[in-house]
Amino acid sequence: MPTHAFGAHAADQPLVPLDIDRRAPGPRDVQIEIAYCGVCHSDLHTVKSEWSGTRYPCVPGHEIVGHVSAVGAQVTGFKVGDTVGVGCMVDSCQHCAACDEGLEQYCTNGFTGTYNGATQDPPGHTLGGYSQRIVVDERFVLRIRHDAGQLAAVAPLLCAGITTYSPLRHWNVGPGKKVGIVGIGGLGHMGIKLTHAMGAHVVAFTTSESKRQDAHHLGADEVVVSRDADAMAAHAGSFDFILDTVAASHELDAFTTLLKRDGTLCLVGVPEHPHPSPNIGVLIFGRRSIAGSLIGGIRETQEMLDFCAEHGIVSDIEMIPAQAINEAYERMLRSDVKYRFVIDIASLAK
């Protein structure tokens, strides 16, 4: 099925219009007409092959929302017209311990990414959501219960939302807990909203005084400019959990020292250059941990979407046509977006 898309032919090339084929839906497949697709920093890394291993043509996009246009004969969970989403994964082995526990993101045989993953469909690797439609096994399709008018702003929940929701749940964030969110960008702004909705006391950390008011509006109870040593010191040893959404190399000790005994600093971004080596004494003299977390499983992603629908949570977005994607990447590199670009996929018909 011919499908208009936007993608890159090589690491050093801009994204351009291109036409791709989608498979006809198999018995367990759901065919989705994509309405909107969020723009994640991972899209940019992959397009430019900054993590190496990118296969071209590369069509990125894994924050996909739209409507079901066809279903295979054995599909039981979805019907034509349903509002649905697809996140970072479109398949996994389904028989390892992680998959058995609904943690497909940790599939020991490797999950299939929504783009740049191995597939039998042409051209041999998966093509993502910067495209008019996608065909996905129903096990990797999510149901969206938000109001129809919120649909574009739901898209970023599929990656930015679940990447922050999953560690917050795993480390039992809730009432009575003091929680830090480091970085107020695509991930961080979702982290603040979700932590607030979970009932915890939220402290947002930013390097930029200019984001103070925004952070409060997003739900932060307190905002700390991390360059202000006195403001940081006032919070020493007081956090149950800190979620660090900053992928750029930075000093982790500034945050581990703010943890209570048994507290955890959880990182969700892989830095291009290593962070300065963390002070192990800070971990030892408080039984503190530095941990990592990767997106979330399908079951938990559905739970997150339902939680967000119930609490009226969506992402703060700036809508763009697909034709503006290269400029959007430039602005994303300058953190010049509040807080997530979302592509209006209707623009691909032009």
Add this chain to the structure above:
Amino acid sequence: MPTHAFGAHAADQPLVPLDIDRRAPGPRDVQIEIAYCGVCHSDLHTVKSEWSGTRYPCVPGHEIVGHVSAVGAQVTGFKVGDTVGVGCMVDSCQHCAACDEGLEQYCTNGFTGTYNGATQDPPGHTLGGYSQRIVVDERFVLRIRHDAGQLAAVAPLLCAGITTYSPLRHWNVGPGKKVGIVGIGGLGHMGIKLTHAMGAHVVAFTTSESKRQDAHHLGADEVVVSRDADAMAAHAGSFDFILDTVAASHELDAFTTLLKRDGTLCLVGVPEHPHPSPNIGVLIFGRRSIAGSLIGGIRETQEMLDFCAEHGIVSDIEMIPAQAINEAYERMLRSDVKYRFVIDIASLAK
């Protein structure tokens, strides 16, 4: 009460005989005639002021065993003649959350170390177990239930034992778990014995092929020479927990990659120079953690001593007279000891 001891007058001086005063027992104090004192690497760091802040004269030693020779009027737990021990702490604030939970090692107001801690006793800082006797608040005195003939080999349990026991318990080591112990020295050899006694599958990691047989005798089910990349790779993603007892700077990724999803690498040594910065991607793609742990609380130290008495566990030691301590430090720096020096305190009478 005049007491013979061994200690240093300055960072660049060897340890020499010196005479110190011990306070008369107060109402809640226990006076202990020291029989043996283990030699910990921390003793050496402190004597040489390598962690800075050492006050002189410095009398180290916090692996203390002996017999009660006097008790204060309000002491209820001990009587003259009891076999007892003192570990790394002789006091703490007793009113913070950590102390309330029996985790005095994480006292938010700072515990009082057995040596080099602040005290009202002359000379204004605590003096440790390289001495004939010590006077300690009964709350920091441990009961020893091992056979009398094992007493010297019990001494290292008070630091090396509890430093490894506490994290093994905190991270729920037991039957069905696969556990790594990195480094086969004073701490590591205790870690192997304890993990084995807790019923887990123990894999010992060493840089030295020559320690293979010893590690098996200590209780390791498997021994891996960590310089052997193929042997390491064979264990990728398979450990529930790894206890890293090596304080010297080393690559942590070699061990984080061996953890299962949700596994923890726990460090108990503060390196003089930072470890190479750990690969955060390894943490993220498996929700793995790097943590630290510090000795153990008094209640847990008693639990550890009772566990060891029940399982017949003691340290492997080499007994020395106090007069050999400077040479012992030299040998300790070369890891030339199996596995802990213990000072026969009777030698101080000479």
